[in-house]
Amino acid sequence: MKKTVTANLNGRVFNIDEDAFQLLENYLKNLRIYFRNEDGYDEIVADFEARIEELLSERVRLGYNVISIEEVEKVIAKVGSPVDFDDKEENRTEQPKAEPADTKKKFYRDPSNKLLGGVCSGLAAYFSVNELALRILVVILALCTSVIPVLLLYLVAWLIVPEATTAEQKLEMQGKPITVENIGKTVSAGMDEVKKINEKHGCLGSLVDFIAACVKVALVGLGCLVGLPILFVIGIIIIVLFATIFGVGTGILGGLLPCTPDIFLSVAHPGIAILAVCLLLGIPLFALLYGIISWFFKLKPVNKSLKIAGLIVWILAWIALPFSGFKADWSKVNCSNNHWRFGYSSFYSNELVGNGVLAERTEELPNILSVELTGNLVAEDIQGAGTVFTCFCDNSPQPIHSTAKQRLSMLRIDCLIGTHCSPSNIPSA
Amino acid sequence: MNIDNVKSQMRKGILEYCILLILNNEKAYASDIIRILQEAKLIVVEGTLYPLLTRLKNMEVLSYEWIESVQGPPRKYYQLTAQGQAVLTELGTAWDEINETINHLKKI
Numbered sequence: 001m002k003k004t005v006t007a008n009l010n011g012r013v014f015n016i017d018e019d020a021f022q023l024l025e026n027y028l029k030n031l032r033i034y035f036r037n038e039d040g041y042d043e044i045v046a047d048f049e050a051r052i053e054e055l056l057s058e059r060v061r062l063g064y065n066v067i068s069i070e071e072v073e074k075v076i077a078k079v080g081s082p083v084d085f086d087d088k089e090e091n092r093t094e095q096p097k098a099e100p101a102d103t104k105k106k107f108y109r110d111p112s113n114k115l116l117g118g119v120c121s122g123l124a125a126y127f128s129v130n131e132l133a134l135r136i137l138v139v140i141l142a143l144c145t146s147v148i149p150v151l152l153l154y155l156v157a158w159l160i161v162p163e164a165t166t167a168e169q170k171l172e173m174q175g176k177p178i179t180v181e182n183i184g185k186t187v188s189a190g191m192d193e194v195k196k197i198n199e200k201h202g203c204l205g206s207l208v209d210f211i212a213a214c215v216k217v218a219l220v221g222l223g224c225l226v227g228l229p230i231l232f233v234i235g236i237i238i239i240v241l242f243a244t245i246f247g248v249g250t251g252i253l254g255g256l257l258p259c260t261p262d263i264f265l266s267v268a269h270p271g272i273a274i275l276a277v278c279l280l281l282g283i284p285l286f287a288l289l290y291g292i293i294s295w296f297f298k299l300k301p302v303n304k305s306l307k308i309a310g311l312i313v314w315i316l317a318w319i320a321l322p323f324s325g326f327k328a329d330w331s332k333v334n335c336s337n338n339h340w341r342f343g344y345s346s347f348y349s350n351e352l353v354g355n356g357v358l359a360e361r362t363e364e365l366p367n368i369l370s371v372e373l374t375g376n377l378v379a380e381d382i383q384g385a386g387t388v389f390t391c392f393c394d395n396s397p398q399p400i401h402s403t404a405k406q407r408l409s410m411l412r413i414d415c416l417i418g419t420h421c422s423p424s425n426i427p428s429a
Numbered sequence: 430m431n432i433d434n435v436k437s438q439m440r441k442g443i444l445e446y447c448i449l450l451i452l453n454n455e456k457a458y459a460s461d462i463i464r465i466l467q468e469a470k471l472i473v474v475e476g477t478l479y480p481l482l483t484r485l486k487n488m489e490v491l492s493y494e495w496i497e498s499v500q501g502p503p504r505k506y507y508q509l510t511a512q513g514q515a516v517l518t519e520l521g522t523a524w525d526e527i528n529e530t531i532n533h534l535k536k537i
Contacts, residue, residue, distance in 0.1 A: 011502050031476075040483040047459060047479040050502070054460060057501055080474020 004066055010046070010053035014060070020069040024052070027076055030167045034082040051079060105175035108164035109157075116212060117158035125173045155219050159291065223292055234281045272324035279317035283310050440471050444481065446524060447471055449509060449517040452491065456508035482507060490516050 003018045016024070031048055035041045055075045056067055064071070107126045109118035120138055124131035142150035164173045287310070444466075451457060451465055459478060466472045485491045490513040495503040509517065 035480060038480060038483070039487050043486075044480050044483045047483070047505070048476065050505075051459065051475060051479070054501065061500075078475060080476035082476075084474045085477050085480065 009056065010050045012053050012057060014056055014067055015065060016067040016072075017069055020067055020072040023069060023076070024072050026165075027072075027081070031082065033166065033168055034085075048079065055079075106169075106172045107161060108169055108173040109161050110170075110173060111163050111165065112170075116208070116215070117154070118163060119154055119157045119161065122161065122164070122173060126175075128175070155215075158216075159219065159295065220292060220295070223288070227288065231285070234285070237277070237281075269324040272320055276317045276321040276324060279313055280321065283314045283317075443524070444471060444477075445485065446517075446520045448478075448481070448485065449490070449513060449520065452507055452509050452513070453517060456494075456506045458496075458504040458506045460504075462507070485513075489513075 004015050005018055005021050007014050007016050007021055007024070028045065028049065032041075032045055035044050038044060052075055055078065056071065059067065059071055105126055108122050110121035110125050111118050113121035113124075113131060115121070115135070120135045121131045124134040127134075138150065138154075162169075164170045447466065447469070448462060451462055457465075459482060462482075463472070463475045463478055466478070467475075472478060482491065486493065486507075489510055491507050492510050492513075493505045493507045496506045498504045
């Protein structure tokens, strides 16, 4: 069973197999490229179309309702591909001179030699190296970098880099000049390709296509999964920023963040900071969203100059940000209770011992031991990040060690006897 | 020297003249011209003809009119213009000259 499409050829409707349609469309497209410099180019292509219509109509008249790929191949063989029309002899000598500017290379995905997305084969064509060697290199690189970064790069390239579909693009991919002769060659090679793909579809090809489709869907899913939390965090940062700037207070964040809602941002020039942050976050976000949406709905790709403008503005925003005096003091974000789980030694002890740090007990309540680390101690400065504070506690079966990961000016530990205590971080004045 | 290439060059050289000859007596549409040329082994693929016809039309050697067809859409029927007639005569003279030369050379 095969899927068919309807095609309008010279005003006549044909039922045509999908692969056959593809081949025919490619053929006509390439004819258009081949004859684009001729006077009366439209007319020539229309003549071709009319003739193809005539030949296919004959077939339909004989009772074949659906045009198959074999039919189209026969028609193309009869009508001929550009490489056969060597009546352009006189043009050939001047052609290479006329179009030397077209020899620039562009990075396309190569659909004719693809294994997965055609990224590697396109890259190989771009650098004119052997694709097998490049693939092996990529795999080795992936293994060396614990797979994920290379995989991500690959997937991003798959989404972003266009596929070389027309003869022109294929030549650009290989860096060959776009001359009539070259296009002719590519077009006739393209015919074999469609045939090959068609044959491949029978066995391995459909499996590969299926896997490729799955990977693409998974990728979009992943994008949503990663994108949504990022959006959430970005939203929070913007709220914090506004709150800090306008002095609303960050109390509203208490419910949103798994953190102590301390003010941790300081801004000297709020206006610049807001603008810069909005641009920094907004531009990539917009690009990402547009990419995902256009992939689903086949929107037009964004204009190249707009892309460049966006990039420049984005870089400017990065430059502007430090000048706004925007500073995030992450040490004031007490995001985790886990870092500071303390047991304590004894109700009767006045000392908090830890790697030679001595803390005096400054306050005593009936069942609360409050210890303050005085002397403006900085945990990191004492023993580095690995400094371990230990509070011994008679009631606790084992002492709980805590590693100083945050920079502290003062640490106060309020503990209820018999429970784990949670220290609170007091910013120094 | 590639014999095939030389032969195809020869055929190509007289292709325009042949088209004009075919259209001399009656107007014809592209597929008729193709059929005749293919029978005479002057062209291999049909595609060669369309750009040629368009070029001749642009040179005002040929003109065409649309004529309704029973089988499908209207077809383009080509015919010689007055200028085409003149070109045909000129080419005919040239051909005769070549023919004479060749015949002469053969006898040497």
